[in-house]
Amino acid sequence: MFLYNEDRQPSRSLLLWGEKMYYYSLNEYLIKTFGEKVYKLSLDGGMTCPNRDGTLDTRGCIFCSAGGSGEFSESRCLSVTEQINRAKTRVSAKTDCRKFIAYFQPFTNTYAPVDYLRKLFEQAIAPEEIVALSVATRPDCLGEEVLRLLSELNRKKPVWVELGLQTIHPATAAYIRRGYDLSVYDQAASRLRELGINVITHIILGLPHESKADMLASVRYAGERSDGIKLQLLHVLKNTDLQRDYENGVFEVLSMEEYIDILCDCIEALPENVVLHRLTGDGDKRLLTAPLWSGDKKRVLNSIQKALRERDVTQGRKNKGNTA
Numbered sequence: 164m165f166l167y168n169e170d171r172q173p174s175r176s177l178l179l180w181g182e183k184m185y186y187y188s189l190n191e192y193l194i195k196t197f198g199e200k201v202y203k204l205s206l207d208g209g210m211t212c213p214n215r216d217g218t219l220d221t222r223g224c225i226f227c228s229a230g231g232s233g234e235f236s237e238s239r240c241l242s243v244t245e246q247i248n249r250a251k252t253r254v255s256a257k258t259d260c261r262k263f264i265a266y267f268q269p270f271t272n273t274y275a276p277v278d279y280l281r282k283l284f285e286q287a288i289a290p291e292e293i294v295a296l297s298v299a300t301r302p303d304c305l306g307e308e309v310l311r312l313l314s315e316l317n318r319k320k321p322v323w324v325e326l327g328l329q330t331i332h333p334a335t336a337a338y339i340r341r342g343y344d345l346s347v348y349d350q351a352a353s354r355l356r357e358l359g360i361n362v363i364t365h366i367i368l369g370l371p372h373e374s375k376a377d378m379l380a381s382v383r384y385a386g387e388r389s390d391g392i393k394l395q396l397l398h399v400l401k402n403t404d405l406q407r408d409y410e411n412g413v414f415e416v417l418s419m420e421e422y423i424d425i426l427c428d429c430i431e432a433l434p435e436n437v438v439l440h441r442l443t444g445d446g447d448k449r450l451l452t453a454p455l456w457s458g459d460k461k462r463v464l465n466s467i468q469k470a471l472r473e474r475d476v477t478q479g480r481k482n483k484g485n486t487a
Contacts, residue, residue, distance in 0.1 A: 185471045186430045186478040189391070192438045196321075197294050202260040204250035205268045206243060208283050212271040213304065214342045225339045226367070226397065226405045243286040247293070264323075266297040273300040277308045284312070288320045297363075299325040302351030303343040314358040323361040325393065326351060331381045335370050352388045363440055364389040368425055369397035371414035375425050379432050383482070386433040393441040394429060396422055399453040406452050416454040419463065423470045428481070430471075435479035442467060 193201040215223040241249065247265065254260060265287035273280060288296050296316060305324075316322050328348050330336055336345070348364075355362050364385040368378050385392060399409045399416060408414060417425070426442060433439070448458050457463060470476075 185476045186433075186439050187435065187437065189438055189440045192391075197262055199262060200258065200260050201262045201264060201294060202254050202258060203264045203266045203297065204247055204254070205266050206246045206250070206287065207269050208243075208267045208272050208275070210270050210272055210274050212274060212301070214301075214340065215270075222340065222404060224341060225408075226400070226403060243283060244290075247287070247290065251292075261292060262294045263292055264295045264297050265293050266299075268299050271301050271304050272298045273304045273309045273313075277312055280309065281312055284316055288316065293320070295321040295323060297323040297325060299327070299365075301343065302326050302328075302348045305351050305354070310354060310358060313355075313360055317358065317360050321361065323363055323391070324355050325363040325365060326389075327365045328381070328385055329365065329367045330370055330373065330377075331384045332373065332377055335373055335377075338371065349388065356388075356390075361390045362388070363391035363393060363438075365393045365395060367395045367397050368422065368429070369417040371408070375428070378425055379428055382429045383432050386437050386482070389437060391438040391440045392433060393444070394426060394439070395441060395444040396454070396457055398444070398451060398457065400447070400450040401452055402450075409453060418454070419456045419466060423467055426467065427470055427474050427476050430476050430478050431481040433478055434482050437478075439478070 190200070212223060243265075247263075251263065254263075267283075267287070275283075284296055284298075287293060298313070313322050313324065326348060327341075329339060329341060331345055333345070352362050352364070366378075366381050366385055370378075382392065382394070397416065399406050409416070422443075430439065443457070443460075443463055445457075445460065451458055
């Protein structure tokens with residue numbers, strides 16, 4: 164059995180140990196929804212971000228790389244059809260998967276005129292083997308015209324919208340230069356769910372000066388407003404303002420043991436019906452400054468598996484005030 168909780172290649176399932184189900188994995192959801200394994204194809208829609216082009220802040224979020232977190236995506240110089248074909252070719256060397264999700268990952272993928280988005284997304288969902296459209300964006304880039312388009316597309320094939328929340332805490336949001344208030348996220352998540360669009364919320368664990376309690380509060384908050392959650396270890400990447408602060412001693416990164424401890428508690432804090440799309444995430448090793456332990460993916464995944472088993476983790480156990 165394979166677990167697709169990362170955006171690139173499958174790893175051996177962390178979900179099962181014997182008959183124990185530790186959390187609601189993306190792999191389980193995909194098989195239940197589409198009847199078989201499904202693989203994400205990371206595509207580049209050629210967009211930027213209001214936090215980079217001068218609309219909000221010319222420097223962008225403090226942790227974001229020059230590639231807009233899309234180092235593993237196909238080239239924006241290619242058409243969507245060409246990107247899909249290239250991604251499928253790469254995937255075929257690793258899996259015999261026959262169904263795919265068109266995933267627009269880098270930057271803000273609703274930050275463009277609606278006519279452009281329509282052409283882009285319709286081209287992406289046109290192939291029969293593409294069973295869903297996943298769009299990573301900011302909650303402040305979901306105007307009514309964009310929402311109407313996404314709702315229309317959702318009647319053709321399932322649409323997922325990934326919202327980069329990262330944290331619910333105002334001081335941290337200001338430090339990372341997120342550029343919008345929590346109420347903007349609330350409104351976007353609520354509106355998307357009203358339209359029947361699957362909401363996935365991205366949370367970063369290990370943001371500077373946040374305690375374990377702070378991180379758990381963000382996860383609980385997002386879990387009550389989302390269909391899925393992505394949990395991401397904070398990566399310090401080269402040529403970012405975050406790297407400058409890290410090297411100046413402004414903050415420390417989590418150890419692997421600290422991260423796994425927090426991760427286990429996060430899983431138990433989530434509602435049982437929320438799909439866990441990601442447990443760690445990958446940083447491009449060419450850009451990774453810290454934590455260097457995260458570059459050893461096999462060791463990290465094995466350590467997570469061991470902790471899930473030893474702690475007998477159960478998703479939802481500590482949700483809604485239940486601390487048993």
